[in-house]
Amino acid sequence: MFPATDDDFDALAAVVMQDNVEGPVYRVGPPHGSHGVVAPYTGGDILFGPSLVPHVLAESYERGARFLVRPASSPVPPEHDTLFVVRADRRLVPVTARQRTVPEATETVILLGAVPAEAGR
Secondary structure (H helix, E strand, O other): OOOOHHHHHHHHHHHHOOOOOOOEEEEEEEOOOOOOOOHHHHOOOEEOOOOOOOHHHHHHHHOOOOOOEEOOOOOOOEEEEEEEOOOOOEEEHHHHHHHHOOOOOOOOOEEEEEEHHHHHH
16 A cells, blocks of 8 residues: 655655756656645646546555566557657666657566456466
8 A cells, every 4th residue: 555645745755856867757646535734836747647546546556556678569468558669779667647658569568457367367
């Protein structure tokens, strides 16, 4: 289970980190209906888009969802979300609220979703 978070604290931490690291800073989105004072106006791109917030990720996992790594040339199974793309040069590129990462057929995707029935046999 994911711990409870303070959206404003997370947003402010993302701002501080942006000034102290090379490259992008990401954060998991605030829960739906959350009304932080600062969070909506700060930096840090939202990982996995606005629908996969902490409690949704936790509930999915508790219901049996797991990570699935597969070639991007294979169709994404129903009820799976693409979280990351592993580029040909081995860079891990997250799907975010601002950028829908489109994989090329030669790349790999990391998904989150229900474990296929045949995998449990």
